[in-house]
Amino acid sequence: MELKRGYFITFEGADGCGKTTQAKLLVEWLNKKQLNNIFTFEPGATDLGKSLRQILLHYDKPVANAAESFLYLADRAQHVQGVIKPALLENKIVICDRFVDSTLAYQGFARGEDIEKINFLNKIATSGIAPDLTIVFDIESEIAQERLGKEKDRLESEGITFHKKVREGYLKLAQGEPQRIKVINANNSIEEIFEQVKKLVGELLNL
């Protein structure tokens, strides 16, 4: 089926909430319907981004809060220009695992960087591109941690207090933008969650 325009869908939520699992299911579902789509993610989907991701997730000395934000924003700027914008211009459905709301939830609400400042920087990094739909997979922080197991990266290794702040941050963002941001209870089974994903995406695409 030909789409008349591109659609930009972002998946958000704690590590372990099921973003990658659900994104794979959504891609399969869209492919079956012959709807042209790409799956992408942050950080690290571009060549430059791969190097930034390595620093962001594995650098083992202290990182200044602002430096962490700028690294994510640099990754985003490259990603938007090199991957997301071109795909949207080709009328594709872009499914992106983490985007602007991750920076707001993690660096803003959890690390305490100024929200207005991050909004401003996000605008520069995205050159005005915004998701049509954002799905927040909301999960108890303890359950998310259990799903992840032992091998954790730099941000996953933060304590439970940090992860609870991230979760609260996402819920505040959703309250502030209920049209764009939809919250799904991700404590449920993979199948139950995917039913809701299909419903939201179906509504967006008028399927």
Ligand SMILES: Nc1ncnc2c1ncn2[C@@H]1O[C@H](COP(=O)(O)OP(=O)(O)O)[C@@H](O)[C@H]1O
């Ligand atoms: N609804 C679910 N219930 C139980 N386990 C799940 C669920 N969704 C995902 N998982 C499992 O939890 C782990 C993390 O899921 P993943 O999709 O990688 O999360 P994320 O990409 O958000 O970090 C994986 O091992 C996955 O198989």
Ligand SMILES: [Mg+2]
């Ligand atoms: Mg993932």
